[in-house]
Amino acid sequence: MGKVFKSPYRRPPTPEGLHKIENNTMEWFDIEMYSNFNTGVLEQYFEEKNKSDGFHRSTWTWWKIIVGIIVGTLFAAINQYVGLKVGMVIGGSWYISYLIGMGLFWKPTEINLSSGASTGASMICTGFVFTFPAMYILAYEDGYISTGSFPPMYVPITATIFAGFLGVMYFIIFRRVWLVEDPLPMPTFEAWVQLLDIANDVSEGEASRAKETIRKVSMMGLLSGGFTFLRDFPIMENNHKDIFQSHTAAGTSYDEHISVMDHYFAGDHYDIGDVHQPYASAEYTWIDFQLSPMLIATGWFMRWRAALLVSLGTLFTWFVVVPIAVHHGMPVVIEGLTYNVRDLDPPALTAAGQVARIMAIGAILGGGLTGLAKMAPVFKTATADLRKIKGGGGGATSEFIPGLGWYEWPMSHILVMTVVTFFGVSIAFISAGYPAPQVLMLSLLLVSLTFFLGAIAVKVMGETSIEPVSGTSFIVLLMLVGVFKLMGTSRTETVILAIIGTTVFGGAISMSGDIILDFKNSLYIGNRPYQQMRAEILGIIPGAIIAGVFAMIFSEQLAKGELNLIAPQAHAFAFFTKMLVGGDVNLTIFALGFCIGIFMELLTGMGTAFGLGMYFPLGLAFPLMLGGGMRDLWQEKVFEKQAKEENWSERTKTLKLLDTYMLATGLIIGEALVGTIVAIFLFTVPGWV
Secondary structure, eight states: OOOOOOOSSOOOOOHHHHHHHHTTOOOTTOHHHHHTTTOSHHHHHHHHHHHHHHHHHSOOOHHHHHHHHHHHHHHHHHHHHHHHHHSSOOOOHHHHHHHHHHHTTOOHHHHHHHHHHHHHHHHTTHHHHHTTHHHHIIIIISOOSOGGGOOOTHHHHHHHHHHHHHHHHTHHHHHIIIIIISOOOOTTHHHHHHHHHHHHTOOHHHHHHHHHHHHHHHHHHHHHHHHHHHHHOOOEEOSOTTTSEEEETTEEEEOSEEOHHHHHHOSSSEETTEEEOOGGGOSSOOOEEEOOHHHHHHHHHHHHHHHHHHHHHHHHIIIIIHHHHHHTTOEEEETTEEEEGGGSSSHHHHHIIIIIHHHHHHHHHHHHHHHHHHTHHHHHHHHHHHHHHHTTOSOOOOSEETTTEESSOOTHHHHHHHHHHHHHHHHHHHHTTOOHHHHHHHHHHHHHHHHHHHHHHHHHHHHHSOOOHHHHHHHHHHHHHHHHHHTTOOHHHHHHHHHHHHHHHHHHHHHHHHHHHHHHHHHTTTOOHHHHHHHHHHHHHHHHHHHHHHHHHHHHHHHHTOSOOOOHHHHHHHHHHHHHHOOOOOHHHHHHHHHHHHHHHHHHSOHHHHHHHHHSOHHHHHHHHHHHHHHHHHIIIIIHHHHHHTTOOHHHHHHHHHHHHHHHHHHHHHHHHHHHHHHHHHHHSTTOO
16 A cells, blocks of 8 residues: 555544554445545555456446437436526436436446446536526627627537547546545535445345335426416417517517416416516515526526525515615616616516626636635645646556556546647637637637646545636636737637637536536446546536537527526526626626625635625525525425434435435426427427527
């Protein structure tokens, strides 16, 4: 066993754990394994053990990997809809992968690999969710750029695939430093290992239970999807032309078709899935409740505290910012003309759109950047770790084991992938007609920022379980816009290159965060890092393709107002881009929001979440709080009480809790799938509404 280094994260090992390690009797899923997580001694022991035993334990079965890829690719579309709807991505693909594996008696190592392929396919969509739609918002909503300036979709898809590969591959070096020698705590990873432990000892009854859970998920998905179909699919003739109409320069136009629920219930108190107070009475605020199974399920995952903290921003908007703006008759600028907000109908909704949302975007940015600033010590230690690796202190291990094969992916490929990514991204953009000097600078910045900011983001995730994708992406956008302006790039090309570049960066670092978690889990179950890398990389390709296609569909429908999607991050990136490039924005309101974000980050540690909440309507916050409150109430009054009365083991508690996660996932899948079908229909049948 190698030398034990000092670490700020390492826990003291237990005497029994040390005894088993010294006698080489510690096994995967040993009860003492759980007591010695993040001791450093355990991790180095399993690293050596996996180098020999992992070759026969870590098996590769193509059809099981393909199942994971199929599940993940489906979620590449679902995650986008969810992210645009509620401002966050709920990673449900790994739950499904785990349940399928348990139901089919797969080994834990096989489930882990299939799940890695699944999350590789599903999480590559991150940049397409949070950043890419900003390009469409600036074109369709703001008229800031021309839709004809959009690049072909193969450009962002190809660039994201290359960058995703790089984001996965260069974490080979950090695996050794941050998971074996100085193991990051990676909060919540224990739940993943616990599920794999359950799969390791699966019985016929537990496998049947997994299959029954999948059946329940399907039923919840059907119920949620059926409700969403009635709420959203425009199949009825419009019998409410006074409600579903729009005004253009050419005159008034009406939606030709509306949904079943709108056909029968639309009026002063309901439209488009929203129960609300009449618009005519929305003077100082506006109260509504969105009928969305997805939102209630998302609140269940968040629990009450997180749902409340996000919703505090919403409550602040609608019960503080909006009433003050209306009361004082704040001036707002619309299409170059200044109006008193009280003179616009309805005043509360105008104040929310023209004042509170700009303030919210400032809060999102202020909270995100402050969160990064609070992690300044991480910057220092991450940089020190990079120097240590460069200087040969990374605890180099043998990549190839004679007679057995590759234990982990060869480090020499990192340099190769860096060069391939640089030229691959450059060729994709230049082939679409973008100027070579700007494209080469874009590629250089993407490669270097993926290495540096990606390392910082993942170390933050390792300490807090939250990867600051939005915060680091704002920094990338700022740098790209600044460089392109210095190079004298046109406004349109600056906007396009900066937004797509930030989209690609978001995909790359989300892959870095995903693979480091997979590496963490695989270390304790006997999987080889080489196999984990193969699975992750294979998932990226179909996931990026599907993510790009659906990003185009969702973004266009969102920007045209044909889908009821909030997309707070995308609007924030659009606003920030306009501000950086030079546009007509209210900097005073934005600066006030920025200060609010800083204050809330320092006060609660969730400044970005507070800013997101400021962007939401009350109708979105109420279902989130309802779901979070139901979860806490159930856990306290039913779950914990029953667990105590029946003396449940930790395994039983984990499975019972997983059941509720899967039911909530079913609600999310059902609404997201039907919402996706609606988006595809509207995209392929223009003029239907």
